[in-house]
Amino acid sequence: MSSTESTRHPRRPWALPSAVAQEFDPSRVGRGPRRTVRDWFADFTCFGAAVLLGMMGADAISSNPHVSQDLADFDQVVGAFACAAVWLRRRWPVGLAIAMVPVGLASDTAGGAAAVALFTLAVHRPFRYVAWIGAASIAVIPFAYRLRPDADASYGVSIVFGVLVSLTVIGWGMFVRSRRQLLLSLHDRALRAENEAALRAEQAQRLAREEIAREMHDVLAHRLTLLSVHAGALEFRPDAPRPEIVRAAGVIRESAHEALQDLRQVIGVLRGGDTETPGRPQPTLAALDALVSECREAGMKVVLDSRVPDPGAVPAALGRTAYRIAQEALTNARKHAPGAEVAVTVTGAPGEGLKLTVRNPAPPGDVPRVPGSGQGLIGLTERASLAGGRLGHHALPGGGFHLEAWLPWAS
Structure with missing residues (x-):
């Protein structure tokens, strides 16, 4: 009852x-x-x-x-x-x-x-x-x-x-x-x-589930896109040199392993009924270099221009939001513009806010069709809004794409 x-x-x-x-x-x-x-x-x-x-x-x-x-x-x-x-x-x-x-x-x-x-x-x-x-x-x-x-x-x-x-x-x-x-x-x-x-508890539970779902999307989309892109490359180039096939298979295996780990963590949180259950350390802006290195190892061309003197001093919530936006933007660039050079620029200071720009030109060749839900950019806009910032994006002439986000950084 x-x-x-x-x-x-x-x-x-x-x-x-x-x-x-x-x-x-x-x-x-x-x-x-x-x-x-x-x-x-x-x-x-x-x-x-x-x-x-x-x-x-x-x-x-x-x-x-x-x-x-x-x-x-x-x-x-x-x-x-x-x-x-x-x-x-x-x-x-x-x-x-x-x-x-x-x-x-x-x-x-x-x-x-x-x-x-x-x-x-x-x-x-x-x-x-x-x-x-x-x-x-x-x-x-x-x-x-x-x-x-x-x-x-x-x-x-x-x-x-x-x-x-x-x-x-x-x-x-x-x-x-x-x-x-x-x-x-x-x-x-x-x-x-x-x-x-009861309504407040239900609303809090719904917000917590939305937060978990958002994190699941951001994390798994990045991993699974690597799987899809490299599997598509193997399908389009079955005669590729053996070193490239070995590297692609290694990326697929590593991404699948990481995706399973992230999925287990999220399911453990849901089963435990505690959204604050500690698992893997949540990424911050200091982990952006590792994200770019991971993308480069996967075959992407990424140029990172970080003008933040001390990324570790960025507040955790702000850095995590910026990291997730960059992660989703790189994931979209990998899906829709494979082979294109992606430029990531991070600027900001306390009191001025944190500005993140991700820009890529049109892909140099044919683009394999990668299925997507179309909710990534919507989720990024919502995430930036919840953090008190804003996010905008538009297509560039010739087929490129530009994404820009601004997040408040208290002094």
């Missing part, structure tokens, strides 16, 4: 009010709330309180010298029906509270049921209902004590006591309603925070 589902479905829904538990159970939306164990306990408690207060009221009305016996019997009958009506408080809280206003006026025994109805109204309905019905309940208190004066207290004291009890019941009910709304608000906030955290 996902974390969102566990938030939606708590482990103890029976301990929540039905109005709150329904929010955790989307299957109940649009239908009547199903009573939980807590609801049944609350209903029995309210019924018991109404009966207990009704018995106290019945005892008081029976011993009240101002009330006749027939009126006392009528009072108790009305109170009994009012207590039974408490079970309807969840289904019709407004109707029950309205009905209890005249019932409370006519019967002291129904006082407990009237208090429960008023409390339920304050819990389950907005304040506008509580204000009108509560005001009506308080307004009839003087008339109730005028019809049935209290035997032990004066008329004024009785009115003040009745008003305080009604206000206490209303305030308690509004407090319970506010607490429930607070719980729902906190639940929604927690759910939103959890969803946002």
Whole structure:
């Protein structure tokens, strides 16, 4: 079960009010709330309180010298029906509270049921209902004590006591309603925070996978292009001198070995689920000389003009980006302009930025067809943009190609 589902479905829904538990159970939306164990306990408690207060009221009305016996019997009958009506408080809280206003006026025994109805109204309905019905309940208190004066207290004291009890019941009910709304608000906030955290984690994972895919493309494209170019040369020149065939076969073997090593490293990172797993040292600008030497050994004509005094002092992230751009540019030149001399120029300083230019003329002869995805330059542009720089490229007159990248270098 996902974390969102566990938030939606708590482990103890029976301990929540039905109005709150329904929010955790989307299957109940649009239908009547199903009573939980807590609801049944609350209903029995309210019924018991109404009966207990009704018995106290019945005892008081029976011993009240101002009330006749027939009126006392009528009072108790009305109170009994009012207590039974408490079970309807969840289904019709407004109707029950309205009905209890005249019932409370006519019967002291129904006082407990009237208090429960008023409390339920304050819990389950907005304040506008509580204000009108509560005001009506308080307004009839003087008339109730005028019809049935209290035997032990004066008329004024009785009115003040009745008003305080009604206000206490209303305030308690509004407090319970506010607490429930607070719980729902906190639940929604927690759910939103959890969803946002899940989205951030998913986005971070997606960005990490894109970074791994980009690295895989940059590394494997360079190796596999060597394989394709030299295999194509052997196919076009089966009568080549033996030393050239041996050198091409050695390049193919070495490139295949390096490609397998890089592929194993990337797969190990993916299986481990940690994009920061250390493997081979990531190349920086200081490794550009080795890259050019490798291309020369593979038969390319590459001229490197590095005007950076200390390539090792270039920040690692900046140097790695520049290295990958140069690697992809040399790979494209090897595929699309074999035999042409490629000029690589690197200039820059802290505060000025790092500028990388790769330029090649048209190939001197026929170009073997090498399959490609066409995503290399798009990936380079995106890589430069993510580093805060820019990359541009265009074809030269006569069939050549020019690529230029600028990357920020903080001082």
